[in-house]
Amino acid sequence: MHSQINFGYGWVWSYGHLALGVVAGAVLWLGWARGWGKTWLLLVGAVTLWALSAGVIVRFVFDLNGRTTLPTEHFLASGAGKVLDMGAGTGRSTLMVLEARPRAMVVALDSFSDEYVRHFGNEKRDQPVAGEGRERLLHNLKAAGVEQRASIQPGDMRQMPFEAATFDAIVSAYAIDHLNRAGIRQSLGEAFRVLKPGGQFLLMVVAKDRWLTFTFGPMLMHMRKAGSGFWQDGLRAAGFEVVEDGTRPATVFILARKP
Numbered sequence: 001m002h003s004q005i006n007f008g009y010g011w012v013w014s015y016g017h018l019a020l021g022v023v024a025g026a027v028l029w030l031g032w033a034r035g036w037g038k039t040w041l042l043l044v045g046a047v048t049l050w051a052l053s054a055g056v057i058v059r060f061v062f063d064l065n066g067r068t069t070l071p072t073e074h075f076l077a078s079g080a081g082k083v084l085d086m087g088a089g090t091g092r093s094t095l096m097v098l099e100a101r102p103r104a105m106v107v108a109l110d111s112f113s114d115e116y117v118r119h120f121g122n123e124k125r126d127q128p129v130a131g132e133g134r135e136r137l138l139h140n141l142k143a144a145g146v147e148q149r150a151s152i153q154p155g156d157m158r159q160m161p162f163e164a165a166t167f168d169a170i171v172s173a174y175a176i177d178h179l180n181r182a183g184i185r186q187s188l189g190e191a192f193r194v195l196k197p198g199g200q201f202l203l204m205v206v207a208k209d210r211w212l213t214f215t216f217g218p219m220l221m222h223m224r225k226a227g228s229g230f231w232q233d234g235l236r237a238a239g240f241e242v243v244e245d246g247t248r249p250a251t252v253f254i255l256a257r258k259p
Contacts, residue, residue: 004143008090008136009064017058017215021051054215061211061249068092068173070100071253072244075202079103081168086157086191087175090133091140093204097171098146106150107167108137109157158186162194170195173204174251188238195258201240203231207252228252 028044058064076083080103085094088108097106112133134152141147155161157175176187191201206212207227231254232242240256247253 005067005095005140006090006136007065007092007140013064014058015055017051018055021048021055024048024051050214057211057215057249062215067099068096070096070202071204071246071248071251072202072255074244075171075200075255076101076104076169081105082107082166084109084162084167084170084191084194086160086170086172086187087178088137088152089175091137093171093173094137094150095140095144095146096173098141098149099144104149104169107153107162108150109153109155109160110137111156112154157190158183160190160194164193165196166194167199168196169200169202171202171204174206176203177205184234185237188234188240192238192240192258197258199258200243201235201256201258202253203235203256204251204253205231207247207250209247209250212250228254 024044024047028041028048031041031044076097079101081101083097083101083104083106085097085106085108088094088110091108094106094108097104110133134154137152138147141150153161157172158179170191172187172191176184179187195201228245228247231252232245235242235254235256239258241259242254243257244255245253
Protein backbone atom coordinates (compact mmCIF):
# COMPACT_ATOMS: atom_id res chain seq x y z
CA MET A 1 0.00 0.00 0.00
CA HIS A 2 2.84 2.42 0.78
CA SER A 3 4.04 2.15 -2.82
CA GLN A 4 0.94 4.16 -3.83
CA ILE A 5 2.19 7.26 -2.05
CA ASN A 6 3.15 10.01 -4.48
CA PHE A 7 4.27 13.41 -3.23
CA GLY A 8 3.87 14.94 -6.66
CA TYR A 9 7.40 15.87 -7.70
CA GLY A 10 7.64 15.18 -11.43
CA TRP A 11 10.22 13.02 -13.14
CA VAL A 12 12.27 16.08 -14.11
CA TRP A 13 13.00 16.74 -10.43
CA SER A 14 13.48 13.11 -9.51
CA TYR A 15 15.20 11.73 -12.60
CA GLY A 16 16.14 14.71 -14.77
CA HIS A 17 19.80 14.59 -13.81
CA LEU A 18 20.04 10.89 -14.61
CA ALA A 19 18.39 11.44 -18.00
CA LEU A 20 20.87 14.22 -18.75
CA GLY A 21 23.70 11.94 -17.65
CA VAL A 22 22.61 9.22 -20.05
CA VAL A 23 22.38 11.69 -22.94
CA ALA A 24 25.74 13.25 -22.08
CA GLY A 25 27.26 9.77 -21.78
CA ALA A 26 25.98 8.89 -25.25
CA VAL A 27 27.50 12.09 -26.66
CA LEU A 28 30.77 11.27 -24.88
CA TRP A 29 30.84 7.82 -26.47
CA LEU A 30 30.06 9.30 -29.88
CA GLY A 31 32.79 11.91 -29.51
CA TRP A 32 35.33 9.31 -28.47
CA ALA A 33 34.38 7.08 -31.39
CA ARG A 34 34.75 9.96 -33.83
CA GLY A 35 38.02 11.17 -32.39
CA TRP A 36 36.97 14.50 -30.93
CA GLY A 37 39.62 16.65 -29.34
CA LYS A 38 40.66 16.05 -25.74
CA THR A 39 39.18 19.36 -24.54
CA TRP A 40 35.70 18.51 -25.82
CA LEU A 41 35.88 14.99 -24.43
CA LEU A 42 36.91 16.30 -21.01
CA LEU A 43 34.08 18.85 -21.03
CA VAL A 44 31.40 16.33 -22.00
CA GLY A 45 32.88 13.82 -19.56
CA ALA A 46 32.66 16.34 -16.72
CA VAL A 47 29.01 17.05 -17.54
CA THR A 48 28.28 13.31 -17.62
CA LEU A 49 29.97 12.71 -14.29
CA TRP A 50 28.21 15.68 -12.66
CA ALA A 51 24.77 14.72 -13.98
CA LEU A 52 25.04 11.09 -12.87
CA SER A 53 26.44 12.04 -9.45
CA ALA A 54 23.75 14.68 -8.94
CA GLY A 55 21.10 12.16 -10.00
CA VAL A 56 22.25 9.72 -7.33
CA ILE A 57 22.13 12.49 -4.71
CA VAL A 58 18.63 13.57 -5.73
CA ARG A 59 17.36 10.02 -5.75
CA PHE A 60 18.99 8.62 -2.63
CA VAL A 61 19.87 11.65 -0.47
CA PHE A 62 17.04 14.12 -1.15
CA ASP A 63 14.52 11.43 -2.27
CA LEU A 64 11.86 14.06 -3.01
CA ASN A 65 9.12 11.51 -3.59
CA GLY A 66 10.15 9.35 -0.65
CA ARG A 67 9.30 9.43 3.02
CA THR A 68 11.20 11.69 5.36
CA THR A 69 11.90 11.51 9.08
CA LEU A 70 11.82 14.00 11.92
CA PRO A 71 15.16 15.82 12.14
CA THR A 72 14.99 15.86 15.94
CA GLU A 73 13.52 13.47 18.49
CA HIS A 74 12.79 16.39 20.81
CA PHE A 75 9.78 17.47 18.75
CA LEU A 76 6.57 16.41 20.52
CA ALA A 77 8.54 13.97 22.64
CA SER A 78 5.39 13.02 24.54
CA GLY A 79 4.18 11.38 21.34
CA ALA A 80 0.68 12.82 21.58
CA GLY A 81 -1.04 16.10 20.85
CA LYS A 82 -2.77 18.18 18.20
CA VAL A 83 -0.28 19.26 15.55
CA LEU A 84 -0.58 21.80 12.73
CA ASP A 85 1.32 21.28 9.48
CA MET A 86 1.71 24.75 7.96
CA GLY A 87 2.03 24.45 4.18
CA ALA A 88 1.40 20.72 4.01
CA GLY A 89 1.56 20.44 0.23
CA THR A 90 1.01 16.82 -0.76
CA GLY A 91 1.54 15.58 2.79
CA ARG A 92 5.21 14.65 3.10
CA SER A 93 5.68 16.51 6.40
CA THR A 94 2.22 15.47 7.60
CA LEU A 95 3.18 11.81 7.23
CA MET A 96 6.55 12.55 8.83
CA VAL A 97 4.77 13.60 12.03
CA LEU A 98 2.00 11.00 11.98
CA GLU A 99 4.40 8.10 11.50
CA ALA A 100 6.91 9.31 14.07
CA ARG A 101 4.25 10.21 16.64
CA PRO A 102 1.51 7.54 16.38
CA ARG A 103 -0.66 9.15 19.07
CA ALA A 104 -0.67 12.59 17.45
CA MET A 105 -3.44 14.19 15.40
CA VAL A 106 -2.45 16.50 12.53
CA VAL A 107 -4.30 19.29 10.79
CA ALA A 108 -2.76 19.77 7.32
CA LEU A 109 -3.07 23.39 6.20
CA ASP A 110 -2.34 24.55 2.66
CA SER A 111 -3.62 27.37 0.48
CA PHE A 112 -3.63 25.11 -2.62
CA SER A 113 -2.82 28.22 -4.63
CA ASP A 114 -0.73 29.03 -7.70
CA GLU A 115 2.39 28.24 -5.65
CA TYR A 116 1.03 24.72 -5.14
CA VAL A 117 0.53 24.34 -8.90
CA ARG A 118 4.08 25.53 -9.61
CA HIS A 119 5.46 22.78 -7.40
CA PHE A 120 3.11 19.89 -8.05
CA GLY A 121 1.26 20.75 -11.26
CA ASN A 122 -2.45 20.67 -11.93
CA GLU A 123 -3.25 17.29 -13.40
CA LYS A 124 -7.03 17.72 -13.48
CA ARG A 125 -7.64 20.91 -15.42
CA ASP A 126 -11.41 20.68 -14.92
CA GLN A 127 -11.07 20.56 -11.13
CA PRO A 128 -10.26 23.53 -8.87
CA VAL A 129 -6.71 23.46 -7.51
CA ALA A 130 -8.01 23.35 -3.93
CA GLY A 131 -10.08 20.27 -4.71
CA GLU A 132 -7.29 18.47 -6.51
CA GLY A 133 -4.78 19.41 -3.80
CA ARG A 134 -7.01 18.08 -1.04
CA GLU A 135 -7.56 14.89 -3.08
CA ARG A 136 -3.84 14.30 -3.55
CA LEU A 137 -3.10 14.89 0.11
CA LEU A 138 -5.93 12.61 1.23
CA HIS A 139 -4.76 9.91 -1.17
CA ASN A 140 -1.33 9.86 0.46
CA LEU A 141 -2.81 9.81 3.95
CA LYS A 142 -5.00 6.85 3.02
CA ALA A 143 -2.12 5.04 1.31
CA ALA A 144 -0.14 5.34 4.55
CA GLY A 145 -3.14 4.25 6.63
CA VAL A 146 -3.15 7.39 8.79
CA GLU A 147 -6.13 9.31 7.40
CA GLN A 148 -8.15 8.82 10.60
CA ARG A 149 -5.59 10.87 12.54
CA ALA A 150 -5.49 13.77 10.10
CA SER A 151 -7.74 16.46 8.68
CA ILE A 152 -7.20 18.85 5.77
CA GLN A 153 -7.84 22.58 6.08
CA PRO A 154 -7.52 24.96 3.12
CA GLY A 155 -6.12 28.28 4.28
CA ASP A 156 -3.32 30.82 4.14
CA MET A 157 -0.55 30.49 6.72
CA ARG A 158 -0.33 34.28 6.85
CA GLN A 159 -3.87 34.48 8.22
CA MET A 160 -4.86 31.09 9.56
CA PRO A 161 -8.48 30.09 10.21
CA PHE A 162 -7.89 28.88 13.78
CA GLU A 163 -8.55 30.23 17.24
CA ALA A 164 -5.63 31.29 19.42
CA ALA A 165 -3.83 28.57 21.41
CA THR A 166 -5.34 25.71 19.37
CA PHE A 167 -2.32 23.45 18.80
CA ASP A 168 0.16 21.59 20.97
CA ALA A 169 2.81 21.70 18.26
CA ILE A 170 3.41 23.03 14.75
CA VAL A 171 5.60 21.84 11.91
CA SER A 172 6.38 23.71 8.72
CA ALA A 173 8.64 22.09 6.13
CA TYR A 174 9.88 23.93 3.03
CA ALA A 175 6.88 26.24 2.93
CA ILE A 176 7.50 29.50 4.79
CA ASP A 177 10.70 30.07 2.80
CA HIS A 178 8.58 30.51 -0.35
CA LEU A 179 7.19 33.75 1.07
CA ASN A 180 8.63 37.25 0.99
CA ARG A 181 9.92 38.79 4.20
CA ALA A 182 6.60 40.38 5.09
CA GLY A 183 4.85 37.04 4.57
CA ILE A 184 7.43 35.28 6.72
CA ARG A 185 6.85 37.72 9.58
CA GLN A 186 3.09 37.26 9.28
CA SER A 187 3.34 33.46 9.21
CA LEU A 188 5.66 33.26 12.22
CA GLY A 189 3.34 35.59 14.12
CA GLU A 190 0.36 33.42 13.21
CA ALA A 191 2.23 30.31 14.33
CA PHE A 192 2.86 31.94 17.69
CA ARG A 193 -0.80 32.94 17.98
CA VAL A 194 -2.34 29.51 17.30
CA LEU A 195 0.20 27.58 19.40
CA LYS A 196 -0.55 26.82 23.03
CA PRO A 197 1.84 28.15 25.72
CA GLY A 198 4.68 25.66 26.07
CA GLY A 199 4.02 24.31 22.57
CA GLN A 200 6.78 23.59 20.05
CA PHE A 201 7.34 24.84 16.53
CA LEU A 202 9.56 22.79 14.21
CA LEU A 203 10.67 24.87 11.23
CA MET A 204 12.42 23.23 8.27
CA VAL A 205 13.65 25.34 5.35
CA VAL A 206 15.77 24.85 2.25
CA ALA A 207 19.43 25.56 2.99
CA LYS A 208 22.13 26.67 0.62
CA ASP A 209 24.73 23.98 1.28
CA ARG A 210 27.14 21.94 -0.80
CA TRP A 211 24.50 19.30 -1.54
CA LEU A 212 22.02 21.74 -3.06
CA THR A 213 24.66 23.86 -4.75
CA PHE A 214 26.16 20.81 -6.44
CA THR A 215 22.86 19.36 -7.65
CA PHE A 216 20.61 22.32 -8.44
CA GLY A 217 22.67 25.48 -8.23
CA PRO A 218 20.35 28.49 -7.94
CA MET A 219 17.11 26.72 -8.89
CA LEU A 220 15.96 25.84 -5.35
CA MET A 221 17.32 28.85 -3.50
CA HIS A 222 14.23 29.90 -1.53
CA MET A 223 15.45 32.84 0.57
CA ARG A 224 18.93 31.82 -0.55
CA LYS A 225 20.70 34.56 1.38
CA ALA A 226 18.99 33.65 4.63
CA GLY A 227 20.88 31.33 6.94
CA SER A 228 19.93 29.82 10.27
CA GLY A 229 20.51 33.16 12.00
CA PHE A 230 17.83 34.85 9.88
CA TRP A 231 15.23 32.26 10.87
CA GLN A 232 16.22 32.27 14.51
CA ASP A 233 15.94 36.06 14.62
CA GLY A 234 12.52 35.85 12.99
CA LEU A 235 11.32 33.28 15.50
CA ARG A 236 12.55 35.32 18.44
CA ALA A 237 10.94 38.47 17.03
CA ALA A 238 7.63 36.57 16.89
CA GLY A 239 8.00 35.67 20.58
CA PHE A 240 9.51 32.17 20.40
CA GLU A 241 12.43 30.73 22.32
CA VAL A 242 14.91 28.79 20.17
CA VAL A 243 15.52 25.36 21.70
CA GLU A 244 17.56 23.52 19.07
CA ASP A 245 18.95 24.01 15.60
CA GLY A 246 20.71 21.77 13.15
CA THR A 247 21.11 20.71 9.54
CA ARG A 248 20.53 17.81 7.21
CA PRO A 249 21.31 17.75 3.47
CA ALA A 250 19.83 20.90 1.86
CA THR A 251 17.94 21.69 5.07
CA VAL A 252 18.17 23.90 8.13
CA PHE A 253 15.85 22.95 10.98
CA ILE A 254 15.05 24.93 14.10
CA LEU A 255 13.00 23.78 17.07
CA ALA A 256 11.39 26.65 18.95
CA ARG A 257 9.06 26.93 21.93
CA LYS A 258 6.30 29.34 22.88
CA PRO A 259 6.88 30.50 26.48
